[in-house]
């Protein structure tokens with residue numbers, strides 16, 4: 001018997017329930033990945049993610065080859081390609097991880113329908129993309145319901161049963177027939193950020209092991225230290241599924257301690273946003289809770305938006321964060337909070353403009369985490385303090401007190417010592433002229449007044 005395993009956002013061999021189930025039931029398995037035209041056509045194939053994906057596919061293929069198998073890569077319409085492989089191999093079963101976004105849910109429906117008409121069974125596996133499947137933990141106990149507030153979700157999520165992670169298989173037998181495209185190469189992708197991290201399961205596991213030894217213990221105290229860069233940087237691996245969230249939660253809980261607890265709580269934020277999106281796929285585009293319609297737009301705020309994108313707002317910490325994004329395709333969480341607050345509150349630009357730019361660059365760019373974190377900051381989503389505005393100077397004094405992070409990313413200010421780097425407008429005229437750094441786009445008081453006026457606040 002032959003089964004097909006369709007890989008999507010789960011590009012690993014360790015702790016992979018669909019592969020585990022397929023290998024247990026079939027003599028041969030076709031590990032399949034489809035470079036999906038629909039994802040490219042919808043503009044989600046950003047260069048940084050395409051390059052990271054190329055690493056992941058090469059690594060997955062290498063891992064399968066080490067076990068006697070190989071990865072079959074096709075491109076086109078995903079349902080059509082799966083059906084084609086099923087007819088070519090006579091497979092009776094297809095295994096796939098349950099998806100979360102509206103697109104993934106429609107993909108699953110199509111597969112069910114089209115495979116059904118071929119007499120092939122579809123097995124959809126929960127708790128692959130997240131440790132706890134969306135819809136498992138709900139306020140009312142009913143499916144399709146979801147939590148809109150994090151803390152009660154976290155409590156219930158913490159108590160939810162989680163399986164012990166599966167080991168990677170020892171051998172994978174793949175039928176000889178199905179042809180495959182060569183795995184794409186990162187070098188073939190244009191427009192990639194110079195400092196982009198490397199993808200693939202082997203790299204993900206190496207990073208996690210190193211971070212568990214050297215970072216996890218101090219995570220609670222150090223996660224907001226911008227210059228210390230002391231978070232795990234595992235987000236792209238979680239996005240592409242080269243690391244299993246179940247395994248990370250399991251291993252962190254085994255390590256125990258305040259650092260591990262804080263890390264598990266952050267992993268739960270990811271799961272929280274996933275369960276919101278699974279229940280409300282439209283939240284990727286439309287305001288989740290409060291509606292606001294006086295946003296400045298791509299047309300009405302073109303110059304401000306360009307300055308924000310390029311890291312030229314005149315607020316050093318915002319600019320440092322935006323330049324880190326350009327250079328690495330990744331940004332520290334504290335930077336994301338501040339850069340998004342600055343765009344949606346201080347500049348009062350529609351959150352969708354910012355979310356789009358992040359998705360164009362972030363290697364971990366993820367519909368659930370990105371859109372819902374943007375909504376959280378815009379005050380349209382699940383945030384309990386929708387009118388809070390982050391002050392870039394106060395944030396800088398707190399999270400980059402001696403200015404090291406700013407000097408790292410804003411070379412024009414590299415000669416300014418200590419915390420003075422956060423308020424270049426206070427430097428003497430001569431030093432200021434030497435820096436060649438822009439004036440603030442807007443005064444903070446002015447930005448705040450515009451925001452309060454737009455929101456009808458006294």
Ligand code: FAD
Nearest residue numbers: 231232233234235266267270333336340365366369370373
């Ligand atoms: P760590 O601090 O080591 O945390 C471990 C893991 O927990 C992360 O890898 C991530 O999977 C998860 N996590 C941590 N914080 C959050 C959070 N607030 N929401 C959801 N998951 C979280 N994260 C993405 O993965 N993709 C995105 O597209 C994305 N866009 C964001 C946009 C904005 C405006 C903001 C404010 C946050 C966004 N985040 C996003 C969340 C967070 O900033 C990143 O997950 C985190 O910075 C990744 O770095 P890390 O792996 O070192 O995180």
